[in-house]
Amino acid sequence: MGMSGGNKGSLNSEINVTPMVDVMLVLLVIFMITATTMANSAVDLDLPETNAPTQDDPAGRLTLSISKSSQLFLGTTSVSWVELEEKLRANERVKKEKELYIEADKDLPYAVVVTAMAAAQNAGVVKLQMRTDPAANLDYGALDEAAAAGGEPGAAGKPAQN
Numbered sequence: 335m336g337m338s339g340g341n342k343g344s345l346n347s348e349i350n351v352t353p354m355v356d357v358m359l360v361l362l363v364i365f366m367i368t369a370t371t372m373a374n375s376a377v378d379l380d381l382p383e384t385n386a387p388t389q390d391d392p393a394g395r396l397t398l399s400i401s402k403s404s405q406l407f408l409g410t411t412s413v414s415w416v417e418l419e420e421k422l423r424a425n426e427r428v429k430k431e432k433e434l435y436i437e438a439d440k441d442l443p444y445a446v447v448v449t450a451m452a453a454a455q456n457a458g459v460v461k462l463q464m465r466t467d468p469a470a471n472l473d474y475g476a477l478d479e480a481a482a483a484g485g486e487p488g489a490a491g492k493p494a495q496n
Contacts, residue, residue, distance in 0.1 A: 383440075383466065383467045383468070383469035383472055384466040384467075384468065384469060384472065395433070395435050396408070396409065396425065396427045396428065396431070396433070396434055396435065397409060397434070397435040397436070397437060397465070398418075398422075398434055398435070398436050398437070398450060398454065399436075399437050399438075400436070400437070400438040400439065400442060400446065400447065400450055401439055402439040402441055402442065404442065404446050406418055406450070408421055408422070408425070415449075415453075418450070418453045418457075419453045419454075419456050419457045420457075422434070422453065422454055422457035422458070422459065423457040423458060425457075428457060428458055428459055429458070431461075432458060432459055432460040432461060433459065433460070433461040433462075433463070434454050434459045434461070434462055434463070435463050435464075435465055436450060436451065436454070436462060436463070436464055436465065437464075437465035438450070438464075
């Protein structure tokens with residue numbers, strides 16, 4: 335390995351860096367994969383699906399996330415409902431851009447999302463944008479059937495409850 339076979343008694347004192355480069359490349363690939371999955375899983379949300387055209391990725395934009403249990407996250411920082419308006423009012427990005435993205439779990443009651451929107455507007459946010467998951471095959475017919483059945487969007491075909 336570290337010896338040459340040409341001259342009898344002479345040693346090659348150079349370091350073989352090939353194994354070190356291989357290990358570094360493997361570590362780089364592992365880091366790249368874990369970094370992207372960590373960045374995408376800050377808050378576990380199931381966003382509503384829409385047929386709306388996709389907009390630019392809000393990466394780097396201030397986002398308020400509301401989890402299924404009504405827990406708030408401003409970016410990746412947990413925020414209580416009591417301090418939400420104060421935190422938004424003190425936020426430099428809100429002062430400068432007056433813009434906020436809201437992403438809320440699709441199973442949340444409407445009143446919870448509207449309450450967060452009202453707090454944002456009271457804090458000086460002028461432009462609110464709702465984040466959704468794009469769905470190429472959203473079935474409007476199933477929504478009409480559910481409305482006719484008087485139930486949830488998955489209740490089509492079930493008898494209406496009186």
